[in-house]
Amino acid sequence: MSIGYSEITSTISLITSTYLAYRTHKRDALQIKKDKNETEKKNKADLTARIYSVGKSSHRMKIANIGIASAYNINIDVLEGGEIMSSHDLDSKFPYPKLDQHQSLDLILSIWIGAPNRVHMRLTWSDAFSESNEKELHVSVT
Template structure:
């Protein structure tokens, strides 16, 4: 029994090899395609998270306070809103003691009904030789994202 190879057998063998190579290339391409799809899905999720955070932050007010000097011996406490939303029902409290701001002026201006973005309010500060340099001030406000947000700031002279 002799085994003879004919032209048809060679063509069939070559077709089998070519088919195997094409299958291997297709599997390799599908792996790369799947990797690309996964990374694209991760990017889409990150974009959605970023957009939702931006939408959430657009509803928030961010209050701050600092002392400003207006000459040789005049100081003011400036409270401002640097957030993107309007702050409402703004209140001010002193966790320690208030020995620098005039209470009657605080009572006149606070609670502040509304503090728009980049708007500020100033309070006269009575600075003297015995005044400590750092003061704790609690700012309390409401905005579109919720009520009773608090922030303790430590403005210094």
């Protein structure tokens, strides 16, 4: 039995087509995963906080939505350092109804000598991706 030119060509064609089908399948799977991640990202809000100075002796905490989606029903649970935060401000602003992308809210802080220099808190909110999101932050006075 002899192997001719057509058998060799057929074998090479079969190997090539199998490899290309595998590569196409792998690329399609990666594209589907990428599309899913982008869709999830579009539906997620991401809250962050920072403390900044206003003038020489006043400070504020800014809570901002740096995600793409809107955040709803935002709550704050102060775990440590809450004595520098205005309880009236917390009670009157939370739960905060909605923060769109790039929106923020400010909280009044009272800093004195010997006061805690950071706040440990948990932010909770809902968005288009999930009804219960949570982020724990340590925010320092600069």
